[in-house]
Amino acid sequence: MAEILALRDAVKRFVNDGDTVALEGFTHLIPTAAGHEIIRQGKKDLTLVRMTPDLIYDQLIGAGCARKLIFSWGGNPGVGSLHRLRDAVEKHWPQPLEIEEHSHADLANAYVAGASGLPFAVLRAYAGSDLPKVNPLIKTVTCPFTGEVLAAVPSVRPDVSVIHAQKADRKGNVLLWGILGVQKEAALAAKRCIVTVEEIVDDLNAPMNSCVLPTWALTAVCHVPGGAHPSYAHGYNQRDNRFYQAWDPIARDRGTFTAWIDEYIHGTADFSEFQAKLAAAQEAK
Amino acid sequence: MAYSTNEMMTVAAARRLKNDSVCFVGIGLPSKAANLARLTSSPDVVLIYESGPIGAKPSVLPLSIGDGELAETADTVVPTGEIFRYWLQGGRIDVGFLGAAQVDRFGNINTTVVGDYHQPKVRLPGAGGAPEIAGSAKSVLIILKQSARSFVDKLDFITSVGHGEGGDSRKRLGLPGAGPVGIITDLCIMEPEEGSHEFVVTALHPGVTREQVVAATGWAIRFADQVSTTAEPTAVELTALRDLEARTAAAHGQAPGEA
Numbered sequence: 382m383a384e385i386l387a388l389r390d391a392v393k394r395f396v397n398d399g400d401t402v403a404l405e406g407f408t409h410l411i412p413t414a415a416g417h418e419i420i421r422q423g424k425k426d427l428t429l430v431r432m433t434p435d436l437i438y439d440q441l442i443g444a445g446c447a448r449k450l451i452f453s454w455g456g457n458p459g460v461g462s463l464h465r466l467r468d469a470v471e472k473h474w475p476q477p478l479e480i481e482e483h484s485h486a487d488l489a490n491a492y493v494a495g496a497s498g499l500p501f502a503v504l505r506a507y508a509g510s511d512l513p514k515v516n517p518l519i520k521t522v523t524c525p526f527t528g529e530v531l532a533a534v535p536s537v538r539p540d541v542s543v544i545h546a547q548k549a550d551r552k553g554n555v556l557l558w559g560i561l562g563v564q565k566e567a568a569l570a571a572k573r574c575i576v577t578v579e580e581i582v583d584d585l586n587a588p589m590n591s592c593v594l595p596t597w598a599l600t601a602v603c604h605v606p607g608g609a610h611p612s613y614a615h616g617y618n619q620r621d622n623r624f625y626q627a628w629d630p631i632a633r634d635r636g637t638f639t640a641w642i643d644e645y646i647h648g649t650a651d652f653s654e655f656q657a658k659l660a661a662a663q664e665a666k
Numbered sequence: 667m668a669y670s671t672n673e674m675m676t677v678a679a680a681r682r683l684k685n686d687s688v689c690f691v692g693i694g695l696p697s698k699a700a701n702l703a704r705l706t707s708s709p710d711v712v713l714i715y716e717s718g719p720i721g722a723k724p725s726v727l728p729l730s731i732g733d734g735e736l737a738e739t740a741d742t743v744v745p746t747g748e749i750f751r752y753w754l755q756g757g758r759i760d761v762g763f764l765g766a767a768q769v770d771r772f773g774n775i776n777t778t779v780v781g782d783y784h785q786p787k788v789r790l791p792g793a794g795g796a797p798e799i800a801g802s803a804k805s806v807l808i809i810l811k812q813s814a815r816s817f818v819d820k821l822d823f824i825t826s827v828g829h830g831e832g833g834d835s836r837k838r839l840g841l842p843g844a845g846p847v848g849i850i851t852d853l854c855i856m857e858p859e860e861g862s863h864e865f866v867v868t869a870l871h872p873g874v875t876r877e878q879v880v881a882a883t884g885w886a887i888r889f890a891d892q893v894s895t896t897a898e899p900t901a902v903e904l905t906a907l908r909d910l911e912a913r914t915a916a917a918h919g920q921a922p923g924e925a
Contacts, residue, residue, distance in 0.1 A: 407717045407746055408732025432746070433731075433794075456791035458693070458730035467789045482778070485716060486750040486798035493747045505755055508839040509774075509827025510797045515783045530840070560717045560732045561745045615734050622729055622918050 383553030383599035388577060388608075389651060391601035392418040395573045396427075399448075400540040403430040403571065404437060406612060407562025408458060408620075412545040413437045414608035414652035415577055420444045421646055430537055432488045432563060433458075436611065436628050439465040442478060443638050444646070449479040451537070453488045460625050464632040474635060482516055487534050492563045494536035495570025506532040542571035545609045546594075547616060548585055549578045553596035556585045559615030561592055568594055577605040579617045605652055669899050671852040672811075673907060674871045676702055677899040679763075679809045679850040687760040688712040690753075690799050693731045695809045696763035698910075699850075701727060705906045714753060716795040718743045726917040727910065750795065754802050757842065762803030764796055764826070766810050768818050771864050771885050772835070773808060773828025773846035775800065776821040783823060793825050800826035805847045812851035818884040829863035836863075853879050855896065859888075869894045 386394075396402060396419055404412045416437035419427075428449040429438060435457060441447055443465030455466050469478035483491070486506055494502035503522055513519040513532075522533040544564040546557035555576050557564065568574040576594070581604050587593050596602075606617075611624035631641050649655040669677075679699035683689060685708040691700045693715075701724060704711050713722045717732035721741030728736050737743045744753075753759065767790050768776040775796060781787030800806055806828070810816055828846045829835055836845050849856040849865055853874045856865040867879055868890045880887055899907075 408730040409717070409734070409737075452792065454792045454794035458732075462789075462791070470789045471786060482792055484793040484797045485746070485795040486754070489747040489750050493751070504751075504798075505802065505842070506798050508801060508841055509824065509830050509835070510793075511778075511783075511824045512793060512797065559734065559737050560719070560743060562717065562732070563746050565745065566747055613734060615737065620730070620733065625729075 383576070383596045383602045385549075385551070385553055385581070386601045386603055388414060388418050388603040388605055391575045391603050392422055395541055395575055395600055396424055397540070398424055399426045401428040401430060403537065403539040403542045403567045405431055405542060405544055405562060405564050405567040406609065407433060407560055409560040409562065409612060410545045410557065410564065410614055411435065411437060411609050411612035412543045412577055413610055413612065414605045415543045415545075415575060416441055417646050417652060417655060419446060420642065430539055432485055434463065434466065436463075436625065439463040439628070439632055440642065440646070442466055442469050443475065443632065444642050445475045447478060449481065451481040451483070453483045453485045457625055457628060459622070460629050464629070465638060468635070481518065482512060483519070483534065484512065487519070487532065488537065489563055491534050491537040492566035492570050495538040496566045499536055501533050501535050503531050503533055537567075537570055539567070539571040541573040541575065542567040543575045543577070544568055545577045545614065547579050547614055549576065549581050549602045550585050551581060551583065553599060553602040554585060555594040555599065555602060556587045557592050565592055565594065569598060573600040574598070575601045575603065577603045577608040579606050579608075579614050580604070607656060608652060610656070667899070667901050667904050669904055671871070673899055673904060674896065675809065675811070675850060675852040676907060677903045678855060678871065678896050679807065680903070681707060682807055682848055682850065683708050683711055683761060683763070686710050688714065688758060689761045689763055690714050690716070690759045690795075690803055692764045692796070693728065695765050698727055699809055700763055701910060702903070702907050705910060706903055714749065714759065716746065716749055718746055718749055720744060720753065725913060727914040729918055750798060754798060757802070759799070759803040760805065762799035762806045762843070764799060764806060764808050766808055766816070768816050768821055769808060769810065769828070769849060770818060770821050772830060772832050773806075773849060773858065773865055774821055774824045774830065775808065775826040775828060776823045778823040778825045780822055796826040800828065800845070801841045801843060803843045805844050808846050808849045810849075810851060812853045812879070812882045814882055814884045817882065829858060832863045833861070853882060857890070859890070864888070866890045867893060869896045871896045872898050
């Protein structure tokens, strides 16, 4: 059974230094609030996994929480580069960042394999690509039935996965909808799973065949309305496109980035205080 | 109607997308051209985005691959793993529509690094869905602006394979799809030459000279025996494109990203 906890307590208890952590979300339902709390608590030496690292991973990397990144596309969607990721890879600031690079099809299959309790995933991929030359974990396997040579990649099995969803009930059953990405697979592939939700209700009223994660498959559920900002939760809030643009100049420079982290993350007690501070700053503009 | 070279590029790319085809759409320029096709010549084209929407019919262009508009207008939204496993690898995609940071003469794509992989001059976003789209879609279209920096003699990194080293490379690699069948730029259209599979110019956009194309290509670009002139954008095409961009700007407060 999942415990219903404050996000601060969930991160304190279930995210450890050195863990492999997947904060998943495919543009939609990105668990930003949980990422902020990981920075606030100064977690370090994390191996971060995500198909599409964007702003929250830029923040975690720039704040020095990460030792390694496993990913398949790293950018600021619709805007450009992740400057903190690039600085870490190109100039080793604030510390060297090991990267393990895959394609989307590979990581999506690797999460499915992880959730399925398998050691590796098999897919038709990478023929002619240079990625296997720089990632020794991308190997091949020969089909015992047809002789076809296919790609084999290790499954993703995080110590902890973190996702954001629309609703939980009071027992901790979770309902999510819209663009689902690989969140269900990430939740089920991990040893522990923290879910932040927009609201906690008496009854999920989930239609048959909905994407429901049962409470007994989760570790902690935390009520964090708006916790995916600047991403969105379908049916609750809109993507804050302007924040994605505003992030570019903040992240471009080490000094402005560090000042932003100090003021907005270390300078706030939790996500609701962060939201209030951000709203006040936007209003002042 | 007067038009820009970027508009010519988008219109020329949109015309390549046949009605009823199933298209796996990259974000940015491919998404713009694919939606223009849907709004003009190919109303029944099926647009699939890697985040999960199948049959998306957005009225404004998405800024990200996972905009809510794509989910709301889709026939169905499936998990990302399913997109890659059942729909792409399962052999259900007619056209993969890709952008690129760099291409070479065989339509191989680099979206990973400029310079050495381990000490990059420029770290690009990476592969995303492109390597398997390039491998498994029945055919591939590539759209990008042409310059000597983006059309290079030798790629520093092959993220997604086109025709490999040319000739029968794809067959030897065992790739199921036919690979890239067209590169559409703001200057011209290139298609693979029979046999060598090297991309040669088959159409110049109106007013573009061969010298301009040569200057904007990092390899010794060749021209097909017959080089046609691309038909100018029609008023219908231009109006549809400009309306789409205006709706997009009004909805997002910004132009759609090309990233």
